[in-house]
Amino acid sequence: MSSGEVDISTPGGAGAQTRPRRHHFAFGDPLFRWFTIACAATVALAMFLLIGVLVKNSWLAIHVLGIKPLTHVAYNPDTNQYGALSSLFGTFLTTILAMLIAVPLALAIALLLVELVHPLVSRVVGTTIEMLAAVPSIIFGMWGIFIVVPLMQRHIEPWIQATPLGRLGIFGGSPVGVDVFTASIVLSLMILPFITAVSRDVLQMVPKVVKEAGYGMGSTTYEVMRKISMRYALAGIAGAVFLGLGRALGETMAVSMVIGANFFTIPHSLFQSGTTVSATLALNFPESQSKLETSSLIELALILFVITMVFQVVAQLWLARARRMTGSRA
Amino acid sequence: MTATTTDLSRCPMAPRSVRRRRLVNTVITTSSWIAAAIGIFVMGWIVVTVVVRGIGAWNVAFFTQLPPTGNDPGGGLANAIVGTLVITFGAAVVGLPLGFFGAIYLSEFGRAGRVATGIRAVTNIVLGVPSIVAGMFAYALLVLPSHHYSGFSASVALAFIMLPVMTRTAEDVLNLVPNELRESALAMGAPRWRATLGVVVKAARAGLITGAILAVVRVAGETAPLLFTALSSPYWLSGFFGPSGYFGGPTANLTKDIYDFSQQPYPHLIQLAWGGSLLIIVAVLGVNVVTRLLFQRGKEW
Structure with a gap:
C-alpha cells in the first residue's frame, strides 16, 4: 500500500518499476492469443478426428459390403446380413411423425409465450417447458417404457382402432405398445422444448412496430401471428425446425426403449415394433461378435453423423439468414 | 360483374366476416393454451412418476452399497x-x-x-x-x-x-x-x-x-x-x-x-x-x- 504510493509520487521510482514489467509482459499477449486459438481449434480438431476415426474403422465394412447395407432390410450377423435400410427407414419415420406432432405444438406454445400472456407468466411457462429439455433421455425412456407403453397398449391404441381411423392399414395389427407410434410420441415430447425455445426467440425478434401496424389495421392476434410475425420470422422458424429434426434423428435411449428395437423390417403399421439407426447401434454394438459386424455398425454411426451434419448445416444457414434479415445478433 | 367479385375475394384485402375471423382467432388462441398445458402436464407427469416410484428405493443402502447380485434383494x-x-x-x-x-x-x-x-x-x-x-x-x-x-x-x-x-x-x-x-x-x-x-x-x-x-x-x-x-x-x-x-x-x-x-x-x-x-x-x-x-x-x- 505505502510502497505503491511512493511509486506514483516519485517519477523515477515509477519508471524503474514499469519498464522491466512492460518488457516482461510483452510476451503475455501473443502467448495468450495463441493459447486461446489453440483451445478454440480443438473443437475443429475433434470433429476431423471423429470423421477420420469413424471412416478408418468402417473401412472394412465399406470395402467388403459396398452399398449393400443401403439397399437391404435384414440385419442378421449370423447370416452375414448387415442391412441398414430398416434402421434408416425407422429413423426417418419416427422423426417425421415426431415433427408432425411437435412443430404445431411448439408454434402454438411460442405464440402463447410471445403474444398472449403477461411477460411474467410467459417466463414461468417458458422455463417449465425449457426444463423438459433438461430431462435426460434415460428418464424419458423409463417413463416411456413403464407408463406410456402400457397406456398405449391397453387404452389408446385399441381406442384408435375402434374409431374409423382403425380401418386404415397404418393403424392395423395387434397393439403392442412398444412400437413406432409410441416412439414417435415420446420423441415429439423430447424435441418440443427445443423447437419452442428457438421459435419463441425468433418471434420475439419481430419488431413491435410491424406487429402494431397489423393490429392497427384491425387484425386479430392470429392474423398478426400468421401473416406478419411468422412471415417475418420464417427463416428462423425453419432453422428451429431443422434443429429439432437433427435432435430427433440422433435420439437414442428413449427411442430404443419404447420402439421394440431389433425388429429389422419395414413396418406396415405404426402399431408395429421397429428400430432406428441409433437403437440398432445401442442394442447391437456391445454384443457385436465379428470385426465385420463392428465395422458395419461404425459405418452406420458414420451415416447417422453425416445425416445430422447435413441438417445442422441447413439449420445454421437458415438461422443465419433469419438473423441477417431481422438485423439482430440474438 | 361476376368476374369482379371473384377477383375481389381473391385479393388479400377482401372483406371477410368478422365473426369468422374472431372464431378462428379464438380457436387458435385456445389451442395454444392447450398446447402449453400439454407441455407443462408432461413435465409434471414425468417428475411425479419418477418421484413416486423412486422415493421407495432411497434408503441408506441405496447410497452406500453395491448393486445386488442375482436375486438377492437390497443393495444400492x-x-x-x-x-x-x-x-x-x-x-x-x-x-x-x-x-x-x-x-x-x-x-x-x-x-x-x-x-x-x-x-x-x-x-x-x-x-x-x-x-x-x-x-x-x-x-x-x-x-x-x-x-x-x-x-x-x-x-x-x-x-x-x-x-x-x-x-x-x-x-x-x-x-x-x-x-x-x-x-x-x-x-x-x-x-x-x-x-x-x-x-x-x-x-x-x-x-x-x-x-x-x-x-x-x-x-x-x-x-x-x-x-x-x-x-x-x-x-x-x-x-x-x-x-x-x-x-x-x-x-x-x-x-x-x-x-x-x-x-x-x-x-x-x-x-x-x-x-x-x-x-x-x-x-x-x-x-x-x-x-x-x-x-x-x-x-x-
Missing part, C-alpha cells in the same frame, strides 16, 4: 454414483477450460474474422452430433486400440459433447460485456490478457458460471455415450490403472445401471432403476433451477 447404487461423479468430473476438467478459452478467442480476438466464423460453424456442427455418435467416436479412438472399456473413454465422449455447449454459451455471455469495459481496461495500460481475464471475464462471471454448471449437468445425465465406453461394473471404482480403475476397465455409472436394471424381470432391480432415475432428475432439475435463480442476473446486462 453407491458405486454407480461415485462412477458418474468421477466420469463427469473428468469430462469437465477437459471440456470446460477448452470451451472457456475457445470462447475467449471467438469473442475477444476472432470476432467476425474468417477463422472465428469457421470455428463457430464447426462448433455448431459438433453441437448437433448425436450423443451415441460421440460414444462411438470415443470407442473407436480409445477402447478399440487399448482393448478395454474405461471410465476415461466415457469422460472423453462427454467432454466432446460438453465442449461446444460451453463454447457457445461462454461466447454469448462474453459478447454481452459492454465494449467500454474492454476499452477502459486497455486505456489504463493493462495488457490484453489482463483486460480479458481481470475485467471482461470478471464482469461476465455470473453468466460463465451458469453456463459451465449447465454444461456439466447436461452431460451428467447422458447414457448413450457411456454404452460403449464406461459400460458398467458391479464393483467399486478403485485407483487409476488396473481392471477396475478409471483408465483400466469398465466403470459403474448411474445411467447405464438404470438402463440395464430397467430391462430386468426382477422388481427390486427395477425399483433401484427408479431410485437412480430420481437421483438424476433431482440433481439435474435441482441444479438447473438453483443456478437459474442464483445467477439470473448474468443474463441481463
Whole structure:
C-alpha cells in the first residue's frame, strides 16, 4: 500500500518499476492469443478426428459390403446380413411423425409465450417447458417404457382402432405398445422444448412496430401471428425446425426403449415394433461378435453423423439468414 | 360483374366476416393454451412418476452399497454414483477450460474474422452430433486400440459433447460485456490478457458460471455415450490403472445401471432403476433451477 504510493509520487521510482514489467509482459499477449486459438481449434480438431476415426474403422465394412447395407432390410450377423435400410427407414419415420406432432405444438406454445400472456407468466411457462429439455433421455425412456407403453397398449391404441381411423392399414395389427407410434410420441415430447425455445426467440425478434401496424389495421392476434410475425420470422422458424429434426434423428435411449428395437423390417403399421439407426447401434454394438459386424455398425454411426451434419448445416444457414434479415445478433 | 367479385375475394384485402375471423382467432388462441398445458402436464407427469416410484428405493443402502447380485434383494447404487461423479468430473476438467478459452478467442480476438466464423460453424456442427455418435467416436479412438472399456473413454465422449455447449454459451455471455469495459481496461495500460481475464471475464462471471454448471449437468445425465465406453461394473471404482480403475476397465455409472436394471424381470432391480432415475432428475432439475435463480442476473446486462 505505502510502497505503491511512493511509486506514483516519485517519477523515477515509477519508471524503474514499469519498464522491466512492460518488457516482461510483452510476451503475455501473443502467448495468450495463441493459447486461446489453440483451445478454440480443438473443437475443429475433434470433429476431423471423429470423421477420420469413424471412416478408418468402417473401412472394412465399406470395402467388403459396398452399398449393400443401403439397399437391404435384414440385419442378421449370423447370416452375414448387415442391412441398414430398416434402421434408416425407422429413423426417418419416427422423426417425421415426431415433427408432425411437435412443430404445431411448439408454434402454438411460442405464440402463447410471445403474444398472449403477461411477460411474467410467459417466463414461468417458458422455463417449465425449457426444463423438459433438461430431462435426460434415460428418464424419458423409463417413463416411456413403464407408463406410456402400457397406456398405449391397453387404452389408446385399441381406442384408435375402434374409431374409423382403425380401418386404415397404418393403424392395423395387434397393439403392442412398444412400437413406432409410441416412439414417435415420446420423441415429439423430447424435441418440443427445443423447437419452442428457438421459435419463441425468433418471434420475439419481430419488431413491435410491424406487429402494431397489423393490429392497427384491425387484425386479430392470429392474423398478426400468421401473416406478419411468422412471415417475418420464417427463416428462423425453419432453422428451429431443422434443429429439432437433427435432435430427433440422433435420439437414442428413449427411442430404443419404447420402439421394440431389433425388429429389422419395414413396418406396415405404426402399431408395429421397429428400430432406428441409433437403437440398432445401442442394442447391437456391445454384443457385436465379428470385426465385420463392428465395422458395419461404425459405418452406420458414420451415416447417422453425416445425416445430422447435413441438417445442422441447413439449420445454421437458415438461422443465419433469419438473423441477417431481422438485423439482430440474438 | 361476376368476374369482379371473384377477383375481389381473391385479393388479400377482401372483406371477410368478422365473426369468422374472431372464431378462428379464438380457436387458435385456445389451442395454444392447450398446447402449453400439454407441455407443462408432461413435465409434471414425468417428475411425479419418477418421484413416486423412486422415493421407495432411497434408503441408506441405496447410497452406500453395491448393486445386488442375482436375486438377492437390497443393495444400492453407491458405486454407480461415485462412477458418474468421477466420469463427469473428468469430462469437465477437459471440456470446460477448452470451451472457456475457445470462447475467449471467438469473442475477444476472432470476432467476425474468417477463422472465428469457421470455428463457430464447426462448433455448431459438433453441437448437433448425436450423443451415441460421440460414444462411438470415443470407442473407436480409445477402447478399440487399448482393448478395454474405461471410465476415461466415457469422460472423453462427454467432454466432446460438453465442449461446444460451453463454447457457445461462454461466447454469448462474453459478447454481452459492454465494449467500454474492454476499452477502459486497455486505456489504463493493462495488457490484453489482463483486460480479458481481470475485467471482461470478471464482469461476465455470473453468466460463465451458469453456463459451465449447465454444461456439466447436461452431460451428467447422458447414457448413450457411456454404452460403449464406461459400460458398467458391479464393483467399486478403485485407483487409476488396473481392471477396475478409471483408465483400466469398465466403470459403474448411474445411467447405464438404470438402463440395464430397467430391462430386468426382477422388481427390486427395477425399483433401484427408479431410485437412480430420481437421483438424476433431482440433481439435474435441482441444479438447473438453483443456478437459474442464483445467477439470473448474468443474463441481463
